Amino acid sequence: MTLAVEADQLVKHYSGRGGAVEAVRGVDLHVAEGEVFGFLGPNGAGKSTTVRMLTTLMTITSGSARVAGVDVAADPDAARRRIGVALQEAGLDPRQTGRELLVLQARLFGSSRTQATERATELLELVDLAAAADRRIKGYSGGMKRRLDLASALVHEPAVLFLDEPTTGLDPASRITVWEELRRINARGTTIFLTTQYLEEADQLCDRLAIIDGGLIVREGTPAQLKAELRDRLGRDTEPTLDEVFLDVTGRTRERAAGEVQEVQA
């Protein structure tokens, strides 16, 4: 099996205001080429930190990571040429038009002006933004920005696409549109590494999942495997939902989760 993402005992420590933080404490990941891999976990579990290490945006304290066959710490530029990245914040420049942003992104990846213009037009069609291509991004809706961000991660036809909560804040219709885009992109052979807070999204899209909690992977498998394991362990007749799997794995009850929300609000 060829691996698109491979992490071995990945660790990230950094100094916070309250002292040293062990954000990721030894993560092993193996994602096959062509997979849609879901990376789940509660807030602060280490999802985004792991993604930032895999995408060269953050240094690795210890351990190693290879993406599309490239060691991200040893040769970050080669890794960047093989990956596409769309993070939690849709990383866009509001003063440019959608077309300008895509052309610039393609040119930064080495395309000529003509190639970049053609690729931008193709991607704008793909994400259904052709009509808004020459409008400034600051006037786009949240869903349009997400789709443009996705398009900008695809300018160089990456082998692996990293998406950090790509549908957070979107309305249900926009979320379904993004899911459809992701299925199309995956069907063309791109491996997708996805973090999400929406377990329904993970259930719909992902071939395999890993759940991280406290900086460690606590469960891994296909959605069906994870649900069957919980059903068998609890001796239930009905299949549990992925939400129940998540709450079981992370040791959280709904009451406790609600309490955590209240603490955040306070």
Place this chain on the structure above:
Amino acid sequence: MNQSWLLGQRSLREAWRTPEALLPTLFIPLFFLVVNVGQAAKIFPSGSTPFLEGQNYAAFQLPSSVLLAASFGSAALYLVEDIEGGYFDKLRAAPVSRTALVLGRLAAEAAKSIAITAVMVLISLPFGIRIASGALGFLLLLLLTATWAVVFAGFMQLIALKTRSAAATNSGGLVFFPLLFLTPNFVPRDMLTRPMEIAATFNPVTYIMEGLRSLILEDLSWAPIGRGFAVVAVLGLLMVVLNIRTIRSYD
């Protein structure tokens, strides 16, 4: 170099599309020029003030305003916007050289400074100011000012990269005011009080101001011009190196 050029073009587009941020860069320094000249011109009549070299006091004051215009450092605030909005990470996740990430913005800042300085000089001409060092002097004046703009924008970008905060970056920009006023701003250095003269001598902005002033008031006089360029070359190199180091270790 191609990547720096692409990112520089993007920064210029950004500035052009934000006239509300660009216009104060021109008008506030012109306002200071008018106020400073209005307050002190009568003390220094051109006929009896040797250091004016036959020009009026506005010509002596023009370098201060030109330097102020070059010290707004708006590039750093745009960088904070990029950081907060996630676009900076998008660029960092692309195979863009870290040097290009720094040079693109700084080159755009130099281009903006050249345009603004040229407009300020053109506006000044009807008020009797002339560039005594001629066309070459005018080009050197644009170049010296633009290089200072790169130095100051580089300093502001360092604050932006370290703090990732618009408020902190804005506050950092205020450091220019003491630098501007601890100079021979109103009179030549040898007419300052002794403590002010010592402070001005240690202030690098003094040498840039004296270089600019020499280009406006005298024929090409290479000693002050050379000192001005030497200061911006050293500081510019320092800022570029520090910016690149900071971006490389940015987590």
